[in-house]
Amino acid sequence: MVFIRPSINSKRTKYFMNLCKVLNIKISMNFDDLLTPEFILEKGAVRSGIANIPSMKNNLVKDSAMLLGAEKLILSTKKLGDKFSKFVDEIIIENNKLPIEYFISKNQLIQKYKEKTSDKINLLYLSGSKTHLKDYTIISGCLIKLAME
Known part of the structure; x- marks a missing residue:
């Protein structure tokens, strides 16, 4: 099962991740570099001035920690791939681009x-x-x- 931009705050995401583990279904996650805490200032809500930065950063830390529960990661940059290569064996880089x-x-x-x-x-x-x-x-x-x- 592929999770795209998973959020720790989503009960549905947590439920399906646990279900996948119980049923021994491979978990893949598609994640963008802008979803990690290092890039918080690039987020649209921050640039638009409508975000609570400390709260958002806390959520980004938790969300990016979810990546450790995946067997396969589909990431947007090589830098992000290098960062998570110590924790997840199968990593695919798909650069950000419009179809x-x-x-x-x-x-x-x-x-x-x-x-x-x-x-x-x-x-x-x-x-x-x-x-x-x-x-x-x-x-x-x-x-x-x-x-x-």
Whole structure:
């Protein structure tokens, strides 16, 4: 069973982890470097000013400790993989990136540009929830200006 961004505060996560152990099901966890305490200042809720940093850091310490209960880790960086390699034998690194399906190839882009019939552009803005308020605030002026042109 693969747990993605597991949280110690989730009763459901604890239940399923215990069930996996009882049933001898291999536990894999997918974890991002931004979910470790060292990167707390990079968290969206902290950057947006809506987080209680000491409480959040405490939760991140507990959540990252959960990784020790996994037989396999899927991590976002080699640095994180090196850190946990002493505790978990099977580690896979999958770098943070958006799925390739979100994009078109350079050749397709050139072809679309050659065939264009209007100056309209499509803009894709991806963000999280309330923890990314500051991210949107930073770019909102540019988006409004772009929309008015």
